[in-house]
Amino acid sequence: MIHKHKRECTRCKVIPCFNLFKKSTGLDDAGGELYVYSLLGNKIDEKEREIGTYVCSNGRFLEASCFLSHPICFDFKEKSYLKDVFFQVPRDFKASMFLAFSGHYRQAMQVLRCAFENLVSGTYFHSDLVDLMKQGRNPQDLNQLEKRFNEWKKSGRVAIRKNIEVLRKIHFLDRKEEKKWRELYHNLSRFIHTPDEFVSREKHHGELACAGEIECAASTYFNEEELSEWSNCFQQIFAILIKIIAKYHPEAFETQSGKLAIDTCILPELRECGERIPVRKEILKLLPPECIEETG
Numbered sequence: 175m176i177h178k179h180k181r182e183c184t185r186c187k188v189i190p191c192f193n194l195f196k197k198s199t200g201l202d203d204a205g206g207e208l209y210v211y212s213l214l215g216n217k218i219d220e221k222e223r224e225i226g227t228y229v230c231s232n233g234r235f236l237e238a239s240c241f242l243s244h245p246i247c248f249d250f251k252e253k254s255y256l257k258d259v260f261f262q263v264p265r266d267f268k269a270s271m272f273l274a275f276s277g278h279y280r281q282a283m284q285v286l287r288c289a290f291e292n293l294v295s296g297t298y299f300h301s302d303l304v305d306l307m308k309q310g311r312n313p314q315d316l317n318q319l320e321k322r323f324n325e326w327k328k329s330g331r332v333a334i335r336k337n338i339e340v341l342r343k344i345h346f347l348d349r350k351e352e353k354k355w356r357e358l359y360h361n362l363s364r365f366i367h368t369p370d371e372f373v374s375r376e377k378h379h380g381e382l383a384c385a386g387e388i389e390c391a392a393s394t395y396f397n398e399e400e401l402s403e404w405s406n407c408f409q410q411i412f413a414i415l416i417k418i419i420a421k422y423h424p425e426a427f428e429t430q431s432g433k434l435a436i437d438t439c440i441l442p443e444l445r446e447c448g449e450r451i452p453v454r455k456e457i458l459k460l461l462p463p464e465c466i467e468e469t470g
Contacts, residue, residue: 184208191392204395207276213396214275225398227450228405229275234439235412236271239264241435242419245426255303255323256422259296263289263415267408274404277394282404283365290362290411291334294355297418298337299323301344304422334359346421358410406452413453413460420460427462436461 186192195212198204203213217225243260250257266289274282299319306315326332335356342352419426426432440457448454 191390198390198393198395201395203397204277204393207278207394210277210394210396211272211275217396217398221398224450225401227447228401231443231447231451232271232405232408232412234443235409236264236267238435238439239267239412239415241431241439242415242426244431245429246419246423249429250423250426254423255300256296256418258327259292260415262292266292267412270404270408274401274408277396279397279400279404280365283362283407286404286407286411287359287362287366290359290414291332293411293414293418294334294337294341295326295332297346297422298332298340299326300422301341301346305344354410355414358407362407409451409453413456416457416460424462 183192184194185196190196194206194208196206197209204210214225214229218229243264246254246260247257266285270282270285270289273279273285299322302319303316306312306319309315338347338352338355338359341347342349347355427436440461444451444454444457451457
């Protein structure tokens with residue numbers, strides 16, 4: 175049977191699971207994705223400092239990633255393997271953000287892992303390119319590297335933990351950073367290989383794991399603890415993006431879009447919410463010195 179199309183698909187009355195604005199009958203904080211998303215405004219009003227950091231701060235960091243990616247993708251594309259990565263990462267950031275804000279915390283973490291893996295892999299290949307360029311552009315070696323890089327883009331098969339080790343060996347990372355990156359990757363991977371969302375529902379909401387209290391198993395739900403955990407991982411990966419730019423494309427900070435990223439996105443957020451942003455000091459160390467002086 176084909177149902178008559180009602181046009182308002184996001185508020186579908188025929189298929190309840192498609193109704194993104196539907197509120198769960200038994201729970202105020204559960205329902206369709208856009209219903210849960212719509213709760214954020216009220217949550218920020220109730221707990222502005224905490225929730226606002228997860229929502230507004232990360233929104234500004236998303237916009238900064240778009241501004242900073244632009245010169246790398248378009249102005250420096252002839253001399254960088256990072257253009258392919260930086261073209262994708264902001265979209266991964268936005269997808270992860272939408273999932274987190276609409277209550278899909280496990281899936282939001284999965285997309286963050288994609289962003290992390292692409293940043294690590296792109297840096298791994300680009301560091302090889304920089305090294306070869308310094309050695310004199312041996313055509314055979316450059317062609318071989320290009321082949322490896324293109325194979326990675328097609329297959330996506332890389333050893334992330336090994337690549338992190340290589341980045342430490344070439345002094346892109348120190349041992350403390352290497353440990354933090356490994357811990358971050360381990361944390362993100364938990365959401366790939368286990369049904370962690372169901373564990374979280376039981377842990378955070380008691381009986382919420384019981385099917386009887388949710389009319390649709392596909393319903394999402396708001397949970398500040400899980401949103402906070404996602405936010406912390408998001409900001410760590412954003413700091414990694416800044417570190418990569420500072421190392422390999424610092425000229426991006428001096429472009430018009432780079433200055434917009436710093437002056438209208440990053441610095442205002444660090445000033446306003448700095449004490450609640452765990453990676454604040456890391457970001458400040460990576461920005462141009464005048465930014466550090468201005469922020470204090």
